[in-house]
Amino acid sequence: MQRMHRAGIVLERLAQRYPRPASALQWQSPWELLVATVLSAQCTDQRVNAVTPGFFHRWPDPESLAQAEQEEVEQAIRSTGFFRNKSKNLLATAQRIVKEHEGQVPDTMSQLLALPGVARKTANIVLSNAFGHNEGIAVDTHVKRLANRLGLTDAKDPNHIEQDLMPLFPQNQWGALNHYLVLFGREVCKARSPLCSQCPLYDICPRYGVPS
């Protein structure tokens, strides 16, 4: 089966499984989505959701966070792990947004990548979900794993995987696509003991029924 055809089925079936890809859009602003995405690194969304209400009440926009002390940011996000890196980067990002983008989260790839702590995965999430720009596909550990299992790519480097995936999917609604892929990887095509018996893609998966 050709990869293009396989990708079409992936999109169609996952759209059925996740009919309302709104949870990535639960955030009120690009700023909230950016912060939540940064916090989600190596951390479950449950723990992210535990700290975001307090965070956004205290620092609702880049202007307010830009004036914070790193110490208080660390305390606020401690439970999400990597808190020193995350707080330093978020603080510097907020200050840069105030200084160079008039307090608004930028909406271009190059401007997002220039923010400390923001690489392609985070930039793609923000571009596709906050701004509706279909510039790239967000490749995290989940997407990396499932794309390989489904035979959509043989690459291991996330940037190569993204280049392999982009031509396979119609270049629209990538916000929803990014959401589907991450959810599916987390909930079904799990790293250990994947739920193949419940998988909507088992019949097109080269790995279905193949031991280990």
Add this chain to the structure above:
DNA sequence: ATCCCGAGGG
């Protein structure tokens, strides 16, 4: 012990 919706640096 091991893993989790990454990014930066060597």
Add this chain to the structure above:
DNA sequence: CCCTCTGGAT
């Protein structure tokens, strides 16, 4: 390509 950063859940 490798390593490090982190707490919390299991």
